[in-house]
Amino acid sequence: MGAGNKKFSWKNIHPNCKPTTRVLSAGYDPAFSEMSAKTPIFPTSTFLFKSAEHGERFFHLMSHPEERGEDEDPGLIYSRMNNPNMEIVEDKMLVMEPGAEDAVVLPSGMSAISTMCLALLKPGDIIIYSAPVYGGTEHLFEMILPKFGIETKPIYSPEISEYRDNLDKYKEKIAMIFIETPTNPTIVHTDIEEIIGLAGKYSSGENKIKVAVDNTFMGPVFQNPIPLGADLVVYSATKFIGGHSDLIGGFVLGKKDDIWQIKSYRSVLGATTDPFCCWMISRSLETIDLRMRKCAENATKIAAFLADHPKIEKVVYPTVLNKESSQYQIYEKQCKGPGALISFYIRGGKREAFSLLDNVEICKLAVSLGGTETLIQHPRRMTHAELSDDMCKRVGLTDSMVRLSVGVEDPDDIIEDLKKALEKVR
Template identity: 45%
Template sequence: MDNRYFHPESLMMSYGYKPALSEGAIKCPIFQTSTFVFNSAEEGKAFFEVAYGQREKAPNEELGLIYSRLNNPDLQILEERLCLWDGADECAVFESGMSAISTVMLEFLRPGDVLLYSKPVYGGTDHFINKVLPEYGIHGFGFTNNQSAEELVEEIQSKGLGEKLKMVYVETPANPTNALFDLEICKKVADAFSSESKDVVVCVDNTYMGPLWQHPLKHGADLVVYSATKYIGGHSDLIAGAVLGHSKYMKRVRTLRTFLGNMAGPWTGWLLMRSLETLKVRMTQQAENAIKVAEFLKNHPKVEKVYYLGHLEQGTSQHAIFKKQLFCAGAMLSFDIKGGEKEAFKFLNSLRLIKLAVSLGSTESLAEHPETMTHSDVSEEDKRTMGITEKLIRLSVGVEHYSDIIWDIEQALEKA
């Protein structure tokens, strides 16, 4: 039967791998090698022609193996499998999420260009946009989720930034507030400033939703970035990133990755392939647990507010975006504890099952304090505007039994 009849979760164990090429091994081996042997000089020449874009692949021609900075079976098969979830033409896996994000920005932005980005974004992304890119003459211009396409276009034009705008970068849901951004609006803004000679690229950080719960490419995005450390890896035992999208843009991303040399290694690729096999069952359990945890927090007297997508009020613009773009409320939530930093720290220090650590999407539940940890480098003005306060706590719900997670939260709240 043709592969197109199978669901992605069914293909995660086999897609792209030919056991006959690896002594019949049912799982792809770890190709721990730096270079690959050519059968002839002519074959080596042909492989390099394709790898360096000197010619297109012939029909049914497979990309030849040259050197693990350019390609490696573990990465190649992993990238093919990741494409199945998002419906992407191509994928490139990196050494970290920030490596993926920074490579995309460096490829599509040049000195004098402007990047339109959603607020808030992950703290590392915020730092790169506001502290690193300006050193190269590239400047970020932030927008919030309560601005319409028309308002954004007018504001960009009024500031004289239209000709300079080269990318719209959006993180939705936003870390750590779960604020949703309408990708249709982002695409309209990008199209308004695109021309025959200039594409304004729409890039979406989909880390919070993983490959399962949202597919930005189907809503107008050109590229999707992930910290693959999170749900894709899912076990807190690796660091990786990924970029997926249309071939037109991915060829440029892949080329820069080759010369920056920031691709993931074969061991990381193998671990990620292992993780993809359980991606759906892990994320499904995490989402089910999060429903129960969020409901508990919603009714607790020491909790002021819960930021959870499953609690969005019907009839609101946020709920409309949720229904249009997402398949699930996910397993990330934040809440405001009554009090401030003292109470938040007391809660975090009292946890017994949930781990006090940054990152998210892993099998174990994690808790952290965004204001002083992941988002500590964000400007004070932006933190206050976005609701990243000293009383905000972020939770990544894991696969433990939900009653144990709730028990831990309850006993920690009692001590806060």
């Protein structure tokens, strides 16, 4: 917020500083609110126009944003369309995602993905996507988008040749490549630059294949797809961005035209994020760097412990990967840190995995991720229960897999908790 202040752009504040510095001030001009150091909350459904002419102009700019003058205030109309807290949190998120031209906040990660797809795709289009994806995304892709004439094709391996085969087969019908990297819950990395290169090769003047990356697990601290050439980045802000397991939210970031299109769908679909939730996300963005780094440092220690434990068959986490593996090389190339999600396979199956889940005392048995507390869950029977047996088999999602989202506790306490619970697994 702060349009109209000609001397200073709060949107683009301290342009030479790092995102962790800029995020503290971005989007909010204290002079607009009694010099309040922190952003106020604006619980209003509607906004007053200074004159009828202003009202007319604001409505006109809603549908013709390209006509807005450089210093012209686009105005606020009605909170389903826009609200100061929505604008503030979008401006803050924008500084965290280098290279993005604009950001749109949505009321959940699923709302971000579904509004993006509805806004940018049309009947007859095909999306190819990295499988597995989060269970809700899978449901959207397989059960809902086909009803609107949008076909989806899962790619079961991060191998670039699989993407190429599909591009050869479906050619110009492919409008989007959607990759979740690393994948939930198998923690498989897809090479973002290779996908972008491929999309570029198969794009033509009229048919630009958009690459959308679900960056929920790593970003914006550990992975930035836009400088690599991605068109769109989506987030569940419910996870590391909110960071305290106390809100639901989402974002899409990318090029101005695409984000404008998504914002216009958001208004009509009514996918509005309430001012208090936007305010909570704004507050959380101030500490995202600190939290994500601490969670990753803890996860590195915990993954090493799990990798050495006789009751654990395999751990999937960047720092315990074989350094020669292609997965490690992709990780090294595109990530700035390992993140905080560990998936591991316990020896045995569902019975042993459930026994571990029922015996932990400090780790909390719940789905979701990216909060301050360590969460443990069983993807095959919980978050990804809807996935077909065939899909699970192809991607190695078995009943012995457990997913841990590591929090900010003392890592030795979590290790002790897991150690004691593993002793009880028979």
